[in-house]
Each structure stands twice: as structure tokens, then as C-alpha cells.
Amino acid sequence: MTQTNSTVAIQPSELGVNPLLEITNLNVYYGESHILRNVDMGVAAGKMVCLIGRNGVGKTTLLKSIMGLLKPRQGMIKLMGEPILTRTPDQRARSGIGYVPQGREIIPRLTVGENLLLGLEARPGKGRKAEIPEEIFDLFPVLKTMLWRMGGDLSGGQQQQLAIARALMGKPRLLVLDEPTEGIQPSIILEIEAAVRRIVETTGIGVLLVEQHLHFVRQADWYYAMQKGGIVAAGPTSELSNDVVQRFLAV
Amino acid sequence: MTQLLESLFGGLSIGSVLLLSALGLAIVFGLMGVINMAHGELMMLGAYTTFVVQNAFKKTPLEGFYIFFALIAAFIVTALLGLLLERGVIRYLYGRPLETLLATWGVSLILQQFVRSVSWQFIAGLLIFCLLFFGAMGVLSRLANFERIRGWVIGLMLPISAAISLTISHILGQTYKLAVTNPWFGTQGVDVTAPKWLRGGLPIVKEYQLPYTRLFIIVLTVVCVLGIYWFLNKTAWGLRIRAVTQNRNMSACLGIPTATVDALTFAIGSGLAGIAGCAVSLLGSVSPNTGQSYIVDTFMVVVVGGVGKLVGSIVAASAIGVISYVVSSNALGPLVGFSESLKGLFEFFATASMAKVMVFALIVIFLQFRPAGLFPQKGRTVDA
Numbered sequence A: 001m002t003q004t005n006s007t008v009a010i011q012p013s014e015l016g017v018n019p020l021l022e023i024t025n026l027n028v029y030y031g032e033s034h035i036l037r038n039v040d041m042g043v044a045a046g047k048m049v050c051l052i053g054r055n056g057v058g059k060t061t062l063l064k065s066i067m068g069l070l071k072p073r074q075g076m077i078k079l080m081g082e083p084i085l086t087r088t089p090d091q092r093a094r095s096g097i098g099y100v101p102q103g104r105e106i107i108p109r110l111t112v113g114e115n116l117l118l119g120l121e122a123r124p125g126k127g128r129k130a131e132i133p134e135e136i137f138d139l140f141p142v143l144k145t146m147l148w149r150m151g152g153d154l155s156g157g158q159q160q161q162l163a164i165a166r167a168l169m170g171k172p173r174l175l176v177l178d179e180p181t182e183g184i185q186p187s188i189i190l191e192i193e194a195a196v197r198r199i200v201e202t203t204g205i206g207v208l209l210v211e212q213h214l215h216f217v218r219q220a221d222w223y224y225a226m227q228k229g230g231i232v233a234a235g236p237t238s239e240l241s242n243d244v245v246q247r248f249l250a251v
Numbered sequence B: 001m002t003q004l005l006e007s008l009f010g011g012l013s014i015g016s017v018l019l020l021s022a023l024g025l026a027i028v029f030g031l032m033g034v035i036n037m038a039h040g041e042l043m044m045l046g047a048y049t050t051f052v053v054q055n056a057f058k059k060t061p062l063e064g065f066y067i068f069f070a071l072i073a074a075f076i077v078t079a080l081l082g083l084l085l086e087r088g089v090i091r092y093l094y095g096r097p098l099e100t101l102l103a104t105w106g107v108s109l110i111l112q113q114f115v116r117s118v119s120w121q122f123i124a125g126l127l128i129f130c131l132l133f134f135g136a137m138g139v140l141s142r143l144a145n146f147e148r149i150r151g152w153v154i155g156l157m158l159p160i161s162a163a164i165s166l167t168i169s170h171i172l173g174q175t176y177k178l179a180v181t182n183p184w185f186g187t188q189g190v191d192v193t194a195p196k197w198l199r200g201g202l203p204i205v206k207e208y209q210l211p212y213t214r215l216f217i218i219v220l221t222v223v224c225v226l227g228i229y230w231f232l233n234k235t236a237w238g239l240r241i242r243a244v245t246q247n248r249n250m251s252a253c254l255g256i257p258t259a260t261v262d263a264l265t266f267a268i269g270s271g272l273a274g275i276a277g278c279a280v281s282l283l284g285s286v287s288p289n290t291g292q293s294y295i296v297d298t299f300m301v302v303v304v305g306g307v308g309k310l311v312g313s314i315v316a317a318s319a320i321g322v323i324s325y326v327v328s329s330n331a332l333g334p335l336v337g338f339s340e341s342l343k344g345l346f347e348f349f350a351t352a353s354m355a356k357v358m359v360f361a362l363i364v365i366f367l368q369f370r371p372a373g374l375f376p377q378k379g380r381t382v383d384a
């Protein structure tokens, strides 16, 4: 484990070679309350990076800032070397960020099929065919049987799989997942884990994951630990010590 | 029986006008959670467009069919105006419903006054002003340091272009006199006459015939409702609109260009107002105030129908239409002949304005029981 003061960036060595997402000195406020403090972090292509931290430390806030739902007061976010802070959320999605938010945010009164088709909106190059590729159903077979159900009528676990599938429809370069196992039974958690791992290995996209389940966290290549809105520790997940786990995971 | 049929058809035809005018408002309200107070004025402009098209087609072979061209023209004119309104004003006020309400109300007053005073002189002045001001802004915005001098440029160009355009239009007025200063429409109402084939009526029963214009409006409403239903449910843009209506933030995160969706929805809603205006022009004379008499009724339809459901608006419009007609025509009067006081009460409400009071009261009572309208949303509601 590597301890840092929060202004020093600790990043995986691959990042220098193949940076997908780079965040430097990010400061985000909700009104006057200072939520994110001098956050430095990065995600490399083909790698899975996990962000851990107790409830309310600002993990979702960080992901929302990456997506453009929140405006940072200070700092820089680059995607594939280009600054993206001036882009709107829809432009960022089209630049290659797939977002699976906390709480899933399935559009309730659209069918599962329509929800999936919306995922295509992020895909660059129009004139694409409005159909769902078979790979999606290979990853999440449940979805195939319920294309005509209303999104709002699915169970939590099914919605979570739909949310990930929807993000993948846009063929993102970076997949951002906010607590994809929250409130989901263990067997489905394993399925989601396996699917995410497979996506990283087969497509070479980068994944930024916020997670509380230790087993899932260990699937990642690298971790960042957050406390009071700052990154306070980072390292390869193989070196995750019990001490870190106890301090930063709410399990 | 005759009475019943008559009030049913009468009510339906009132309801279809209501529905036609509420349709656009309901779509925009569902998307942004805001009532566009200028919706009535967009209707009024649609009606005036019909008037203009009718005059243009006078004494041409297509005279009998001007109404179809008028429908298209009304849709285009009001849709473009709606687009301008959204891009120019409303998009800066998203998330601030109260301010949007006030701003659109202001726009409605401007539009009324515009119709009263528009003349060639007025148009020329306006065009020159826009050309000078926006032309200068366009040219100067190429300068590298434009952002810094922007305030100065506006402060300087606004009075200059205003002065020039005022002077020119004044000179125009002096030289050509009435030919250019005479308002096109004036404050008096103008009359649209229905084409020949729409005059007369369909005899339903002996004493009552359904005017063809009413029938035409009912058919027009059905066509519009079906068209909108098809657009929302079967096209890619319809899917985007439904997604943004239900969850704006997530739709944006999926890559849907929400700004374009807003502009498009607003344009379509406004275009529907134009079509409604075209229909209204067949029912009576059109004046700059025409829109005002419709906005409250259409607002009621949207409130009673509930947000985001087309069915709600349809049922609400028909119900309000039938109730208004039944109350104002005192159709139930004869049924209560047994009681003098009840009969008196019914007669008391049997005028247009008292019927409106009655409908208002019924709606207030209804909303006590169903605060979210006829068809409330299940699950999470729109977060605009």
C-alpha cells in the first residue's frame, strides 16, 4: 500500500503509456460545501480501476463530474488526451464514456428493448442499424427474454444488467460503473462481475468501478481509496491489505 | 334522446377544439414541466396565418382547398416561431418554472401587440434593426478578443441600430403615408370564411344538424392525435423525446442531444398550436385576444389529464367539453322539472361564463380526489 498526501498523484505505471482518463487537481463543490478535494487519478485503456471509500466520501460526486452532471470549480479532466470539461453530458457520452449510474436509472416507461436502443445514441457515426447485437445477450442472457417488458417493471438485478448492457450498446472507450452490486443477491453479483471482467479482457476498454464488495474489488487491476473527498491511498489490488479493506470498505 | 345526442356532439366538438389546442401544450409541459403562456398567442397567429393564406388564394382555382394549405402554413409559421422562442428565451430558463411562466406571458403580450400594429413600416424597421444589430454582432464575433468587448459592442450597437431603423421607418412612413403605415390586421377582428364544401351541416336528427366545420375539426383532431401518437411511439426522435421526458439527466448521459430534443419538441408543440388556431378560425372571428380565451381552458385539460399521457389529455378534453356544453345549454334542465329550485339552479348556470365557473368548481373538486390528474404516473415522475 502506498500512502500519499492528496496532492501527489499515484498512478499505475501503464497510465503513462496509454492514458484513457486523466483527472488532475479536481475540486468540486455542492453549493458551499467542498466535496472533492484535489483529486488526482487516472484510468488506462484495457485496465479495470476500482474506487473505494465509505458512504458519503464523494465517489458518486467524482463520477458525476466525469460525466458532466456536475461542474468542478477547479481542475482538469482529459479523455484520451483531450480536455472534456467544456463538453455537455451528451457530448461526453458521444466522446466514448458509458455511464452506469448508482440506482441504475432505467427509463421506467420504455421497454427493455427501447432502453437498449437508447444506448446506441452514444455511438459515433450515424446511419447505424437500430438493432441489438448478439454479444449483449451473450453477456446478459436474461435480457433476451424480456425485451418487451417495461424497464420499470424489472427486478433490481435485471435492471442492473440492463443498465450495463445499455452502456455497452454505445461501444464506449471508458465504462464508468457506480456500485453495480448495490442491493443485489450474491449469485447475480458473480454474474455481473464475470461480465465486467470479460468486457475488459475482450474489448480492451477501460473500466472505472465504484464498489463495496471485496470480491469484486479484487477483480480490478488498481484501486484508489477515498476519504473526505480526497484520494488517500492507491495501489495494485493484489496489494490490498486488510488494513485498507477495513478502513475503506463498508463491509 | 335528441337532447342527449345534441349535447354529446356539441360537447365533442368543443372538446376536440380543446384537445387540439391542449395537445401541443401537454407535450411541452410533459417535457419541461412548464406551461407556455404564449401557447394561446401561437394559436392566434395560426388563425391569422389562415386568414392570410385565405386571402392569397382568393380567386385562384384552388380557392376551395385553401384550408389545407393554411393548415400547413400555420404549422410551419408557428413551429418556427416556437423554435425562435425556445432558442432565444426559454432555454436560458430551464429549471426555473416561475420565470419561464412570466417570460412566456411577456412574450404573449408582445405577440398580441405585434399583430395589432404590424404594418409594412413596422416590418421594414424590424428587419433593418435585426440586419444591423445581428449582422454587426456576427461580423465582430470573428474578432479574437470578442468575449472581452462583447458588453461594449452590445451597448454601442443597440442604440445605433435602433436609431437607424427608427429613422428609416419614419422616413418610409413620411414618403409613402398610409400605404405603409396602415396596420395589416388592426385591433378589430378579422373573419375567415370556411370553404364552400364546409358550409352547411350534417343532419343528425330532425331539429339538429352538426355543422361541417365542427365535423372537420373533429376529424382534424383525430388525425393530429394519431399523427402525434405515431411520431412519439414509432420514430427515433419520438423515442428520444419520451426518454428525455422521463429522465432528462440519464438521457443526456446516454448521448441524447437534449438541447435538440427540447427545441424540436417545442417547435412541434407550437406547430400544433398553429393547427389549433387554424381550426379555431373556422368557428368565429379572430382578434388579437383570441388566444387568451383558450389558454386557461387548455391549461385545465393538461392539469386534469395528468402529465405525460396522451390518453389523459384526450379523456380530459372530451369530458370538459361535454360538461361545458351540457351545463351551458341547460340540457339537464328538463330532467329536473319536478323541482322548481333545482330547475332554477340549472338555469342560473346556463350561460357561457357561469358554465365556466361550474367547470372550474368541478375541476377543483376533482383535483381534491386525484391531485395528479386522471392518469397519474406510476413510479418516479419527471424530473425536469
Ligand SMILES: Nc1ncnc2c1ncn2[C@@H]1O[C@H](COP(=O)(O)OP(=O)(O)OP(=O)(O)O)[C@@H](O)[C@H]1O
Binding pocket: A030, A035, A053, A054, A055, A056, A057, A058, A059, A060, A061, A062, A102
Ligand atoms: N445534491 C446534493 N446536494 C448537496 N450535497 C450533496 C448532494 N449529493 C451529495 N451530496 C453530499 O456530497 C457528499 C458525497 O456524496 P456522494 O454521493 O458522492 O457519496 P458516495 O461516496 O457516492 O456515497 P455512497 O457510497 O453512499 O454512494 C455527501 O456528503 C453528500 O451528502
Ligand SMILES: [Mg+2]
Binding pocket: A059, A060, A061, A102, A178, A179
Ligand atoms: Mg455513491
